[in-house]
Amino acid sequence: MSRRSLLRGTAGLGAATLLAGCGVPPAYVDESRRAARDLSARDRTLEFANWPLYIDTDDEDTAKRPTLNAFRERTGISVRYTEEINDNDEFFGKIGPSLMNGQEPGRDLVVVSDWMAARFVRLGWVQEMDREGQPNVDRHIDPQLHSPAFDPGRLHTVPWQSGITGIAYNRRKLGRELRSTKELWADDLRGKVTLLSGLDESFSLLMQGNGVDVTKWTEDDFHTMCDQVEKLVRAKHVRRFTGNDYIKDLSSGDVLACQAYSGDVIQLQADNPDIEFVVPEEGAELWAESLMIPNRAQHKANAEKLIDYYYEPEVAAELAAWVNYVCPVPAAQNVLADSGDEDLVALAEDPLIFPDTAMRSRLAIPRDIGADERVAFSKRWNAIVGL
Incomplete structure (x- = not known):
């Protein structure tokens, strides 16, 4: 079963409309009220909420996630990874009350579909990232995903997978x-x-x-x-x-x-x-599903480090080999192609993971x-x- 094989919402009227119908309209949060005191330097942890089946796991123990384990060993930052996002609107309704009221959301990093990410950005519910501390993102992000209309320059969002x-x-x-x-x-x-x-x-x-x-x-x-x-x-x-x-x-x-x-x-x-x-x-x-750092997150710097880590071509290649979606790091293709592993080389040649020029010419990101x-x-x- 793939990650997208799980039950998805139909996007109906959306949680934003439902909240408004209950007399609780989603509130725009001004830039000056988005940041909280960052505990990253003294608290080497991170709360990461993602969709099920959307990260690499160990073949013998699915509770182990090799790329996250390698990140902890390298940085000393432990990631509490939860697979709690099953529907964009449902998650919007779950985290929305905290964000609209300026409360700590209990998550430092989340992944939602870009059409929902657009809603978060419009509402001012996510923080701008420090790109100076994310050299891999600037260097390796897929140019076709670099600057969507809802987030020019990807200042608030970074594609997880596409x-x-x-x-x-x-x-x-x-x-x-x-x-x-x-x-x-x-x-x-x-x-x-x-x-x-x-x-x-x-x-x-x-x-x-x-x-x-x-x-x-x-x-x-x-x-x-x-x-x-x-x-x-x-x-x-x-x-x-x-x-x-x-x-x-x-x-x-x-x-x-x-x-x-x-x-x-x-x-x-x-x-x-x-x-x-x-x-x-x-x-x-x-399309893309993107990483965001919600307002009032307590470990913003740690979250930014993890995002940049996944944009290292070697790490991105390891993730792509497991999830089989379009990799947002084109440089990962060469890593797989040079691996010497027959299966990985085949993935590098698959245009559904690394679209070729002809295919890309027919792809568009809708407003x-x-x-x-x-x-x-x-x-x-x-x-x-x-x-």
Whole structure:
């Protein structure tokens, strides 16, 4: 089971809207109120909250995490690592009350999807990092992920892992190749296609299939896409909307093509070589899930050291070899290629972990859904998903 194979939220109205509906609107926190006294120098610890199955583990003892153990041995900093994030909105609601009230959140480092990271940045709930103490980040971060619209220059966020939302299909059962999002709507795929249920996970690829530049999509682009999908749902062309359970449908042959995440497909291919992943001709979404240091974190300097450690190419390569998502440190490719290990060399050559130039030319990071758009857009999308 991959990390993204766990139950994900549909991003519905979002925890921010739910909190506002309860009379507790999320409060912007000014820069002057974000920092707490940093205990890093005297307290060599760190609280790190991440998603399940999203870090390397020892083959014989899954409770051991080799890269974290090596960090402790090198720096003397012990990391208390918890796998408590299972859903972006759920975690927002969990940590939000502390952050909006200026309280210590109990975590020094967290990982959320970039569309949720954008919300944290807009609310002023995360601290700017000291890049002078993070030379590896500046030197090795993937240029394509360097400066998203929600966080220019990545001052508040750093990608943990990245990935691609594209199309997966069973080439043998379909009997032909798929190269375009538009080909999902072919007559012989009626009732054999699934789409992702989460708005933030699904909209970009569908807009790109319509030729939209998703870095600057508009409200009209959104509603055009929704009109198209609604028509396909009513015509029974779309079998259903899924979380990560599309993996089961694709493996069983109940569906022949679907929206999918690159990392899932890498793992599916180990058991079923007929499953292929394609970045459509019209383009696909390049996403990231990013590290952030929340306001009032008590071990900011320790957290910054850990982030920079994971941007050493050797460390990034070790992590990439385990999680199999797009590595945000391109220099890690040479580490794997020069390892002399046949399996690691194969990973270095896999464009779903290290996209080549041709693939990168078709990848885009969409602008996120703004706070003023989210409620209306979520209602429209969820009504379609519920048909």
